[in-house]
Amino acid sequence: MNLKLEMIVLPISDIDRAKAFYEKVGFRLDVDYTANEDFRVVHFTPPGSECSIIFGEGMTPIAPGSVQGLYLIVSDIETARAELTERGIQVSEIFHDGGGLFHGHEGGDVTHRIPGQERLPGLHPERASYGSYATFSDPDGNGWVLQEVTQRLPGR
Template structure:
């Protein structure tokens, strides 16, 4: 059985503000539909992704800003940093981790630590695949992580 992650519902407090942010970040607007009073759905897809995000009225009961560490993979973290900052998106500096749960496999760390927990400034020293990150948040604090992956682990 194939299970493909298709969509993530994001909790937002202001639909139009979130819509403007994700357009500015370069996500593709797929749908902005109001079915009736009290129901609106806005659907975006990150460039190159098969998984989308959706937000709107009556979409989720989660509090805005609760989703964290939503990963987006890029092949060049420096290019992604430049593009997002060029679009006016506030992003962290590029960082890598000092070690972690998956440290030691070919390519460095697979996941990142929270701020203040082993993050080191700059690109991974060997520019290892899975080793360099940057973060940003939408206006509600929903947190995104960009991770540089130039060569996938076996089975991926």
């Protein structure tokens, strides 16, 4: 069986604000369709990704900002962070995890981490692939993680 993740539904509170944010981040707008006053769908794809995000009116009952740990893979985290910052996106400082691989997100007053994780400032000491991170959130608090991957694990 060949399965691929196609789309993630994001819970947001303001469609136009979210649309402006994801345009600013640099995602490609694929669709902005309004069927009626109760249904509008906005569909974006990150550059180079096969997986998209979708949000809008009538899309999900989940509370805005409740999606965390959405990973964006970058080949150079310093460059990616600088580009987002230049676009006006508030991005955390670059960090690595002292206890192994980081899995989670910190945004606003919410922390999602596996016990034992230790967030250490700066790039991974060996600049290991999968080892350096930065985080940002959309206006509703949905949490994104930038992860530097320079060499894919076998089978990926």
